[in-house]
Amino acid sequence: xxVDTPAxxxxxxxDPAIESLKTAYTGPGAPTGRQxxxxxxxxxxxxxxLASGVGPIYQICKVFREGEAGRLHNPEFTLLEWYQPGYxxxxxxxxxxxxxxxxLSEPCPVRRLSYGQLFEDILGFNPYPAGSEELRxxxxxxxxxxxxxxxxxxxxxxxxxxxxxxxxxRLGSGMCFVYDYPASQASLARIRQGEPPVAERFELYLDGIxxxxxxxxxxxxxxxxxxxxxxxxxxxxxxxxNPPVDSRLLDALEAGLPDSSGxxxxxxRLLMCITGAAHISExxxxxxxxx
Amino acid sequence: MATYxxxxxxxxxxxxxxxxxxxxxENEFVKPGKGQAFNRVKIRNLKTGxxxxxxxxxxxxxxxxxxxxVQLQYLYNDGEFWYFMDPDSFExxxxxxxxxxxxxxxxxxxxxxTITLWNGTPLSVEAPNFVxxxxxxxxxxxxGDTSGGGGKPATLETGAVVRVPLFxxxxxxxxxxxxxxxxxxxxxD
Numbered sequence: 001x002x003v004d005t006p007a008x009x010x011x012x013x014x015d016p017a018i019e020s021l022k023t024a025y026t027g028p029g030a031p032t033g034r035q036x037x038x039x040x041x042x043x044x045x046x047x048x049x050l051a052s053g054v055g056p057i058y059q060i061c062k063v064f065r066e067g068e069a070g071r072l073h074n075p076e077f078t079l080l081e082w083y084q085p086g087y088x089x090x091x092x093x094x095x096x097x098x099x100x101x102x103x104l105s106e107p108c109p110v111r112r113l114s115y116g117q118l119f120e121d122i123l124g125f126n127p128y129p130a131g132s133e134e135l136r137x138x139x140x141x142x143x144x145x146x147x148x149x150x151x152x153x154x155x156x157x158x159x160x161x162x163x164x165x166x167x168x169x170r171l172g173s174g175m176c177f178v179y180d181y182p183a184s185q186a187s188l189a190r191i192r193q194g195e196p197p198v199a200e201r202f203e204l205y206l207d208g209i210x211x212x213x214x215x216x217x218x219x220x221x222x223x224x225x226x227x228x229x230x231x232x233x234x235x236x237x238x239x240x241x242n243p244p245v246d247s248r249l250l251d252a253l254e255a256g257l258p259d260s261s262g263x264x265x266x267x268x269r270l271l272m273c274i275t276g277a278a279h280i281s282e283x284x285x286x287x288x289x290x291x
Numbered sequence: 292m293a294t295y296x297x298x299x300x301x302x303x304x305x306x307x308x309x310x311x312x313x314x315x316x317e318n319e320f321v322k323p324g325k326g327q328a329f330n331r332v333k334i335r336n337l338k339t340g341x342x343x344x345x346x347x348x349x350x351x352x353x354x355x356x357x358x359x360x361v362q363l364q365y366l367y368n369d370g371e372f373w374y375f376m377d378p379d380s381f382e383x384x385x386x387x388x389x390x391x392x393x394x395x396x397x398x399x400x401x402x403x404x405t406i407t408l409w410n411g412t413p414l415s416v417e418a419p420n421f422v423x424x425x426x427x428x429x430x431x432x433x434x435g436d437t438s439g440g441g442g443k444p445a446t447l448e449t450g451a452v453v454r455v456p457l458f459x460x461x462x463x464x465x466x467x468x469x470x471x472x473x474x475x476x477x478x479x480d
Contacts, residue, residue, distance in 0.1 A: 017326050067298070067349075068328070070320025146345040152327065157348075160326035165346065187325050203324075213324050 003057045005045025007064075011246035012037035013044075014231035015187065019066035020243060021075070037243060038064040041264050042081050043188065044249045047217070050083055050260055051252035058082035060267065071279050072209065072269060074288050083262035089189075089200045089216040092261040093177050096204060096212060099265075100175060104274065108206075109174035115181050115198075122167050128182055128196040132158055142166045153238060156184050171208040178203050188224070189215035204265075206273045214263030221253035293355040297330040297347050305337075305358035308345065312337045312356035312409045320349070337407065337414050356409065363406045365398050373398065373416070375406055386413035394418045396451035397469045418469045423478050424448050425464045429455065442474075 012020040018040050026033040039045070042059050049057055060080045069075055084092055097110055119127040123138060130138075135158035139147035144165050152158055159182065179202035183191045186199035200216035218224055228245045235242050271283040281287035295306060300318040307313070313334045322328035328349035335342050337358065347353070363375035363384060372385035373395070384406065390413045391398070397418035398404070405417040429445035442454040445465075453467055455474045466475040 015325060017322075017328075068320070068322060070322075073320060073322065144346055145343060146347065150346065150348055151351075152348060157327035160323050161329065161346070163326075164321045164323060164329065165331070185325065210324060 001054060001057050003046065003049055003054070003059050004061070005039075005042045005049070005059065007039050007061065008036040009039060009044070009246070010034060010036060010244060011044070011248070012243035013040050014228050014235070014243065014245060016231055016234045016238060016240060019240075021064045021066050040065050041079055043262070043264070044246045046081060046083055046262070047249060047257060048252040050085065051255050051257045053258070056082070056084050069288050072272075074268065074280050074284060076288070076291070077280075078267040079264045080267055081262065081264040083217070083260050085258040085260040087261040089179060089202050089214055089261050092214050092216075092263055093179070093202055093204075096214070096263060096265070097175060097177070100204070100206065100270075103270070110177070111174065112177040112179065115178055118167060118178055119162070122170055123162060127159055127162075128198075130159075131155060135159060135162065138162060139165075154184075156182070159185075168205065168208050168210070171205050173207045176205040178205065186218070186227075187213075187215065188218050188227075190218050202263075206270070209269055209273060210266075211269050211273070212263050212265040214261060216261045217257065217259075219253060219257035219259065221250050224253055225250055293357075294352040295355050296352050297349045300330055300332060305356040306334075307354040307356045308334060308336070311339070312358050312414065314358070316342065322349070337409065357411075358407060358409050358414065360405055360407050362403050365400055365402050365404055367400060368398070375404065375413070375416075378403070384408070384411075384413050386416050390414055391416045394469070396449050397422050397424075397467070399424060399449055420468065420470060421466055421475065422469055423464050423466050424451070426455070426459065426461055429459065429461055431460070 008023065020037040020040055023036050023038060024033055025036055041063050042061055046057060046059060058080065060078065062076055063079050064076050093112065101107060116126060116128055119125060125138065132155045135155060136147060139158065139161055144161065152161065180198040181201045183197045183199050186201060189199045189201035191197050192200055202214045203210060204212040232242045268280050268283050272280060275283060277283050295304060300315055302315055302317060304315045305312060306315065313336050315332055316335055317333040319331045321331050330347045330349055332345050332347065333342060334345055364378050366374040366376055372387060373391050375384045375386065394416045399422060402419055402422060404419065407414045424447040426445045427448050430443050442456055444452050445455040445459065446452050453472060453474050455465060459465060459477060464478040466478050467473065468475055
C-alpha cells in the first residue's frame with residue numbers, strides 16, 4: 001500500500017552523522033511558534049504505521065539533509081522507501097535486486113558479500129575488531145593523502161574513510177550488496193549476536209555508487225531508547241545540537257512492531273546510474289544552487 | 292589568522308598546506324549515507340606547481356593563504372631581480388628568478404603582466420598572452436615566399452627564439468602567443 005507521512009515533525013533523527021533541516025510554524029495549534037524538523041527519511045512515520053498493523057507499505061517522497069551537497073548529494077532528494085513484514089534483510093535484498101533488474105535496460109551482474117568479506121577481499125584485513133590506529137595505518141598504506149593528519153572521532157569514521165576512498169572505487173560495475181555491518185554501525189537495524197555480533201543491515205552499491213540502505217528492523221523499544229540516548233550523548237560530546245527524540249516512535253515500538261525489513265533507495269542516484277550522469281544536478285530540473 | 296571551513300572549498304580558493312600557499316583545483320564532497328563526511332580535494336602548490344590530493348574531515352577549518360593576482364607593469368631587470376610597478380599606486384615589487392621562471396623570455400618593459408602575490412611578495416609572473424617583440428636576428432628570407440611554410444628561427448629582443456615564416460625580416464616587429472611560444476603575425480607600426 002502506498003502511504004504518505006509528514007515531512008515536518010517536532011522530533012528528528014538523532015544519528016550524529018545526519019543533520020535535519022529546521023523550519024518553524026506559528027499559528028492556530030501553535031500560537032507561540034513551534035520548531036519543526038524536515039525528515040531525513042520517512043522511516044519513523046512509516047514504522048508507526050507498521051506498528052498499527054497496515055501490512056507492507058511504500059512511499060516515494062522528498063527528504064532533506066543539512067550540510068550535504070556535492071556530486072552525489074543534493075540537500076533535497078527523493079527516496080523510495082518500503083517495508084515488508086515477515087521479511088529478513090536477505091529476503092528484502094532479493095526483492096531489491098529484482099526491482100533494480102526490472103528498471104535497468106540490460107541484466108546486470110550481482111554480488112552479495114558481507115562487510116567483513118568485502119574488507120578482506122579488497123584490503124586484506126578483518127574490519128570488525130580493528131581499532132582506530134590500525135585503521136589509520138591501513139589508510140596511510142593505501143595512500144589516502146592526509147590520512148596521517150586526520151582527526152576522526154571514532155573507528156567507524158575510519159572505516160567510512162576506507163569504504164569511500166578505497167573500496168567503493170574498486171567495486172566495479174553491477175550491483176553489489178554489502179550486509180552484516182559492524183554492530184557499532186547498526187543504526188536502526190537489529191544486532192545479531194555472534195562472534196563478532198553484527199548489524200542486520202545492508203547497503204546496495206550500483207556501479208560503485210551507494211544507492212540504498214536497508215535494515216532488518218529493530219523492534220525492541222527499550223533497545224531503541226538506549227540507542228537514541230547513546231546518539232544524544234555522542235552528539236553532545238561533539239558539540240552538536242540535540243534534536244527532540246521521537247517519543248511517538250518509541251510508543252509505537254512499545255505497542256509492537258511486526259518483524260519486518262525496510263529499505264530506502266535514492267531515486268536521483270538510480271537515475272544517475274541509468275542515464276550515466278556524472279553529477280546529481282544532471283538528473284534534477286533545478287538543483288540546489290538554482291532552487 | 293583567516294581560515295576557511297571545508298564548506299567554503301571551491302576551485303580557485305587559496306589555502307595554506309604544509310607551509311606552502313596552494314590553490315584548490317577540485318573539491319569533492321564524499322559521505323556515506325550514515326557515516327562520516329569528507330572533502331576530497333585536488334590542490335596545486337603555488338610554489339612548486341605540483342598537483343596533490345588531500346582528504347579533509349568535513350567541518351575542519353584550514354588556514355587561508357594571503358594570495359592575490361594583480362596586474363603590474365614590467366620595468367627592468369637588474370641581473371638578480373625583475374622589477375614591476377603598480378600603474379596606479381606606483382608601488383614597486385621585485386620578483387626573483389624562481390617567480391619569473393619561463394616568463395622571463397617574454398618580458399618587455401612597460402608590458403602589463405599578471406603577478407601572483409603571496410603575503411605581498413611575487414610568487415609567479417605571467418607574461419601577457421600576446422606580446423609584440425622585435426626580431427634582432429634571423430636569416431634573410433627567400434624572395435617571393437609568402438606562404439610561411441617551413442619557416443626559420445628568429446631571435447627576439449628579449450632573447451626568445453621563435454619560428455617565423457621565411458618572409459619575415461630582421462628588425463621587424465612580430466606578435467607572439469606566449470602560452471604556446473608561436474608566431475602569430477607581423478605587426479606594422
